[in-house]
Every structure is written in C-alpha cells, then in structure tokens.
Amino acid sequence: MPETVTRRRPRGGILAPDYLPTTVGMFALIAYVAFEALAVTTVMPTVARDLDGVELYALAFAAPLASGVLGMVAAGAWSDVRGPVAPLIASAALFSVGLVVCGTAPSMEIFVIGRVLQGLGGGALSVGLYVTVGLVFPALLQPSIFASFAAAWVLPALFGPALAAYVAHLAGWRWVFLGTVLLVVLAMGLIAPALRRLARPAASAPAPPASRLWWAGVAAAAVLAVELLGSRRGPTAVLALVAVAAVVVAVRPLVPTGTLRARPGLPSVIATRGLLAASFFATEAYIVFVLQERWSLTPGRAGLALTVVGVVWALGSQAQARLGQRVSDTDAIRIGTALVLAGVALVAAAVLLDGPAALAAGAYVLAGAGMGFGYPRTGVAMLACSGDGDRGFNSSALSIADSLGGALALSVAGVAYAAAQRTGTDPFLAVFVLAAAIAVLGVLTAARTARSTSADSR
Template sequence: MSSTQSIFGTKYLALSIGIILAVMAVGFEGLAVTTIAPAIANDLEGISLYGWIFSAYLLAQIIGTLVVGRLIDRKGPALPFSVAIVLFVIGLITAAVATDMIVLISSRALQGFGAGAMMTCVYTAISLSYPDELRPKILGAFGTAYVLPSMIGPYVAGVISQQFSWRFVFWGVLPFLLLATFLSLPVFRKLQIPNVQKASGAGATWLSILLALGTGLFLSGLGMLPRTLGIVLVLVGLVLMAQPLRKLLPGGTLRFRRGLPSLIASRGLFFAAYVSTQNFLVLALTETKGLTADLAGLIVASAALSWCVVSYLQSYWDAGDQGRGRNKRIRIGVFLMIIGIGIVVWVPGINIALSIIGQMITGIGIGLAHPTSGAVAFANAKEGESGQVSANLQFADSFTPGIVIGIGGAIIAVGQASGLLMEGGISGAMLLNLVLIVLSLLASTRLKINVKEGKHT
C-alpha cells in the first residue's frame, strides 16, 4: 500500500469525516453540559440533584460501552451504531424540552448509553476499515476531534446559554450528529466481523449493569465522606465493581499482564490522570490564584492545543518507522505527562507561566500516547474481537476518569472537613494523578514489539 494514501482519500473520505463529526458532536455536548449544568439545575429547580446530571451519563455510558462491544462481535457494527445514534438523538431532544430534573437526568442516561455505544462502534470501524499504516492518522484525527471542543466548547455553550437558553445547546448538536450518520452509516453497513462470535451477550449485559450499580454506589459514597454511610457505600461499591472488572476487561489488566491487558491499564491510568488534572487545575487557578473561569479555561486549553499538534505529527513519525517506534512513543508520552503533571501539582505555590508550561508538556505527552496506544491495541486484536477491543479502549477513556475525579473530589472534601486549606486538598488530588501516571509508565513497560513482523504483543 502506498505510504501517501490518505484518510481523506476517495476510499475513506465519507467515513473519516463522519467519524470526526460524530466524535466532535459527542465531545462538544459533554463539555458543554459542564458549562450549562448550573443553569439547568437552577432553571429546573433541582440543585439537589446536580451531581446526577453527570453521574447518570457516566453510569449509562459504562453499560453502553461494554454491552455494545460484545454485540458488535456477534452482529457487526451497523445495527448497534444505528441504535446508538437514535438513543443519543432522543436523549438530546428530551433534554432540550425537559421540564424537570428527573426528565433531564433520564435524558442524560440515554445520551450516555448512546455515546458509549457510538464511540465503541467508531473504534470498531477504525479497526476494520483502515489498514494498520493509516490507523495512527485516523486516531490522531479522532483525538483532535475530541480535544478541539475543549478549546471552544465551554465558551460557545456559555454564550448560547446566556444569550438564548441552555436548551439550544442540545438542539445545536443535532445537525452535526445527523450529518455524521448520513456519511458513515452506509460504510458501517458494509463492515463485516471476521469469525463472528455466536455466544450470548447476556452475561456481559448483567456484569455491565452490576458494574454501573457498584460505580454509582462508590461515587455516591465518595460524596458523603467522611460520614459512616459514605464509607459503607464506598466499600459496597468496590465489592460490586470487583468481579465485573475482572470479567469484562482483558484477563490480567489489573495486574499489568504483558500485552493487551497492560496496554489497556496504561491507557486508562494516563487518560484518567489527564482528565482529572484538567478538572482540578481549573479549581486551583480560580480558587488559589483568583483567575476568572474564562482565563483559567484558556490556560487549560493550552494542553489541548499541544495535544492536537502532536497527535497530528505522530502519524507521520509512525509512517516513518513503519510502526516500529509505537511502544517507545507510548513510554515517552507517559514520561512527558509525568513531568507536566509534576509541574501542575504545585500550581497553588507557583506562577501562572509554569502552569502553562506544565499543561503544554502534558498535552505533548498525551498527544503521543493516546492515538499510539489505540493503534497498538488494534494491531493486537484477534479476528472476531474488534468490538471487544474497541469497548476496552472506550472503557479506559470513560470509566477511569469518572472514578479518579470522584476520588479527587473526596480528597478535597475530606481535607476541608479536617480543617485543611483548599490549596492542600487540591494538591492532594493532583498528587493522586501523579501516582496514576507513574503506574501508567510501569504498565507501559509491559509491552513489547516484534520489529521483524511489525506486530505488538
């Protein structure tokens, strides 16, 4: 295959644009809700249910990701993708016309299930449609499409909410989603899963529901710490989560077993650390440095900018060494994230310029590690397991950040209850992210590459 072949060539153009639009729509909607959530809660008189605007989305996303991953391997991606789009659209419309918080939260659950299922189908399409040499390019574009909304999404959503209504944010996502469907669905219908698995997915469905239940109890308990009920809910949640995690993830993921399990573990850890750092950095800049929310958002966006640039460049580096340097790029990326987050940890005690530098280094690191880890995972996928591997990647990108952010919030809450200053609590949450990144680097050393065959194992 020619090295000059492009993801925007005639053969791949419709699918590539469809994937990019779908990812941008999901990414924008998720970030926009973060901005407009206070307005939603106040307008619908449901501030007591504020946290469930996000929790309902996360818990449903877990089920959608894992259930659809197994379904794809039995029936192919076309039907699950169509159902995911329909559910996401229904969720958007329901949210736009919601008259109370219960309806709004239900709509967020539909959106979460649809988003998890949709992104799993997108990953599967990448695995099945693009040859190995083009996967780093489409995964780089995928990453850029997901990150780009973080630079403009919150600001645009804020303007729409202030000038018109928060309801128009949900309506505004629909055209992009429908166009993405129009372009990509015909290609999805042609995709076939080799060696289709006939086994029932009922077991995976129940395990996913049990995992969502355990996660919900765990996150609810974190919000109640240090009260006794909070401790009980956290422990019960962990017990319920343990078995589904062992069954649904590749065997040995929690032990960093060599190969795909350690890759999924590394990706989940570094992505969780990145997302959590972004969330708590805004809090650090506004609470300890006195910056306005929009200026803090611009500083956080510096990581997204460097991510986009490096995500684009890594595809050319991959073509240059024919994929032989992927393992090294993952390790270098994670190491750079250690440096970047290591700088950001001390934001309460450093100047703003250093926080920008730390953010840009962190963005360079994840720009290397994130798309490259996806390319390695697909190169490692066995025939008939594209959907399952895609679900594993999406799970790493959605489940672990939610858990880590919840733990970080609990650290701050417990610190304040103990009389610790806000600065100390934020630094504690940031230190957790640094520990996760170090563990991610350890997991990344469990990969190896067969240079002769160009395969990762």
C-alpha cells in the same frame, strides 16, 4: 473475507477521496458527542432553574457517565457477533433520541432520562467507531484517524462552551440539544457508503454472556458511590472501600484477562489507557481550581490553561501520526506516559513549593502533550492485538478503561481533597500527589505494552 477498503493501499491518507467522507463523518460524530459532553456545563445552570430541578443538578452529570459504560459493553458485544454496522446505527439513533428528550423535557426528571439515553448512545457510538476504524482504515492510516478523534474532542473544548452559551442566548438552551440531531443524521449519511461495504462477519463469534451488562452496571454505580460515601464523616466513609472493591470485581469480566495485573501485550495496553485517563483527568479537574485559589487568577486567565492544553494535545496527536511506524506503538505510549508523569509531578511540586502560577500551568500543558502523543497509540495498539472475533470486546474494554479510570480517579481525588481539608493539610497537594502516583503506575504499565508472542486471551 468481506470486501472492505481495509484491503486497499493507502492513497493520500485519511483525506484521500476513498476515505474523505468516512473521515469527515467519523470526526463529526465524535465532535458532536464531545460537544454535548462539554457544552452542557455552560447551559446546565439555566436548565436546572428553568425546570425547577436544582436538586438533580449533579445527577444530570453523573447519569451519562454511568449509562455510557453500559453502552460501551453492549456495543462491543454486539459488534463481535454481528459486526459494527447495526450497533453504530443503533447508537447514533439512541444518542439522537436522548438529545430530543433533553431538548423537549418538561421536567428535570425527564431531562435526566434524556441524559441517560445520551450516555448509552454516546458510549456505544465511540465503541462502534473504534471497531469500524479497524475494518475500514488500513493499519498505516489508523494513527491518523485516531489523531483526528483527539482533535474532534479538542475543538469542542475550545469553542463548545462559548457556542452553547451563544445558542442558548439566541434561541434558548433547548436548541443546544435539538440543534445537534440533524447534524448527527448528516454525519451518519457521510459514513453510510463505507458501512454498506462492511459485510457481516463470515464466522460469527459466540454470543457473549449477558452478565457483562450487569457487571458494567455494578462498576458504574460503584464508581459514583466512592465519592458519595468517601466524602462523608464517620463509619459511612469506610463503605467507600467496599465501593472501590466492587469496581475492581466488576471490571474484571469487562476487560481482557490479566488487565488488572498488567500482563504484557493487550492487557497492559488497556491498563495503560485507564491509568493515563485517571492521572490526567484528576489533574485537569483541579488545575483551574488551584490556579484561582492559590495564585488568585481570574477564571478567564486560569481557563487559558485548558485552551492551551487542547491545542497542545492536538499537536501531540498530529506528531505521533506523522511519525507513524517510525515510532512503535509501545515507544509512543512510553513517551506519552512519561510526559504525563513529568507534567503532573511538576504541578504537585509547584503547589508544594508555592512556585509561580506559570510553572503549574506549564506543567499541566506538558502533561497534555503527553496525552496527545501516547493516548491515540493505545487505540492503534489495541487494534493490532485484535481479530474479527474480539475486536468489539477489546474496543469496548479500551473505552471502559478510559471512562472508569478517569471517573474512579476523580471520585478518589474528591475523597482525598475532603480528607485533607478535615485534617488541615493541603487538599490540592493531596490530589496532585495522588495523580502523580497513578502516573507512576502508568509509566510502569506502559513498559509492558509490547505485543506478547502468545495470543492474548480474555
């Protein structure tokens, strides 16, 4: 067995001297990926105008979503064969190259290419970090490190858009991208000592089939096609069902066997992660919209719900980390999914009954607390079910379920919104009822996440 800090007894948690540089470096890398995912929303209108590419505005958002899935699959397969060191370095380099391309792009077409590279690198980076956590941090500390990952997404959500706007105003939008490159290099320097202690696996897993990359491409393209086709009128909309079927077919080789049937153990952990993301992010996409349209709140006041959710998510993550093994992974996931269901259902009820805006916003915050408590434990439960030969594949599957679950739900929610508008029904209610139905599936699947006595297989 390679000598890693996995064998050391925890001393002082993830901020102990043995772990501090690695913890800070990993936190920073996740935060930079999150910053680029969130802050770009602030500067994208300026980018599109400056590069005369308003017609490619939507594609600039969609491109990293599609390429990110490919990055996740490639990094997972590579990590299983050679360990996480090379994939992690390559993904950080690819992410940085994407930043440089975006920051120096002379046209919108080149900018979109940079976004594709960002997505490839960012998706692969998340998987590489998950695999590294399993090798560097002992099981007792993994809930804490995953909680820090959640916090790394929260901080950019709170301050990223304002910081990006300030940087764009002070130095130009290009430095929103270029300024992050040096920070990525510094973060990789912090985790380099831990990476040097990770030897290549003694018994390398067989190379996974290249077809997984093709299936990942099909899944990503099909997810984007669902809304593009489903929102149209006439026979073309029927093709959206074909796109949904294509997603299901393409996902099967990318996740453990039995995931789509919620088989007990690891498959249900992966499925629950996807359903959590699907329900919550479909709600998140429309909560500010409905607060403005239904209750006439200003964008600033409606946006406070997002800020509060970021804080509550972080607090929930810290709560589950402090409880540690006093609450099992399965129980934490069950509690989290139940809170998400309660929150989303209350949002739907507030819309249906035309209740106060505070009820809708508060219900959304409740769902955020559920995500904070249950979401990190899906990563811990996944690692508990993984070994050296499939840790990369399973980490990749968790990230794929996360990304594709949320993206597919958003696409279907867009279709439901458009269909409700055409039929004269409440489009917001249609979206939140859809999200609540997904949350019900999440609760049912969470009950099956207890580790199976038999070995999970792909």
